[in-house]
Amino acid sequence: MHLFVYALISVGLGIGLAIQVALLGTLGDELGPTEAAWISIILTTLGGATLLVVVAARFNGRFDGPRFRPPMNRVWPHAGMVAACGVAYGLSVTDIAPHLAIPGLIGLTQMVVSTWLVPRTGVALYLAAMTAGSLGGGVVLDHFGWLVADAERLDVARVIGVLLLMAGVVLVSNGDGWQRVRQARWWRGSAPVERGEAAGEVEAEETEAVAAESGEG
């Protein structure tokens, strides 16, 4: 049941979210919530732009890396974003302990993996497993007092709560395998942009895709 594997990955993302929220809470106590959120999000964008630069650099020659329309499929816009965000991030975290400066990377991992995973599982399963992971992770963090201000020990209610969360995730992940009645359709009006194609070929493919859809639809 490979949906359950995706659910397990989402639970892992939820645990990461619990850690990220705990770190942001500690940072917010020091600096204030808006500043903490700013530091987190600027690192997420910096990491995302770096990933795109890496992806673009793999396709040297035609720079067909990121699957955007020109000019965004070239290296230079994303390198510029890396520079701008790098300056802002570097200036922001000069006085902050390293472990408090990195929650943005956790957020980036969560967003990229979820964007890959949600088309395969649907939104409800992903959210259910994320909730289970984040609350279960929060319970564990509270129990051991890691990264949080006041520890709250496990009690029977919390243990039962975690078990209910896990049961809920199992039911939701198992509950729709035999009722999918339509396969995914590409969103009308935009064909997917494949790597290695010039803009002209993409236009021709779009016209083909729309004609094929209206032919069979």
Next chain:
Amino acid sequence: MEQVGWAVLSMAIGLGTAVQIGMMAAVGRLRGPIEGAYLSTVVTTGGSAVALLVMQAGVGSLELPGPLRDPWLPLAIVAVSTMTTVAGMRGIPWYLGTMGFIGLSFMLLAPIIIPEAGVALFVAATTAGSLAGGLVLDHRGTFGSEVRLFNGQRLVGIALLMSGVALIAA
């Protein structure tokens, strides 16, 4: 009963979270996972920079180092984010570019709601809103996703999840 008001607002934020995930998945189908996540974060970053500028103008003191208290760096971030979003959204339905604003409103509203209504109410209401929104989005196959019909097993699973949330958060 102002608690009900906070609860409704938190449920709306949760619903927005589900919608944002659906939109990111749509961009992921059209472009790719990194590109989808990146377009969302870029808009959120631009909005955060605007929030920083507003806070500097209004509150007057920000716990960030000196160069960030001058307006030019956040303004540069806003300009670069806007250009990146506009250029990156070419060829995609335009409204998918607004997903970053939903994440931004979550980030800005959470520190306001939690001291007023408590973490438990915020977490429970946000979770309820997002799960309900997820069920509806899957049932209708919005943003070009697969249709996953709403059936009894999914509902029971969501009910178990909400009971677990209530037990942990309370």
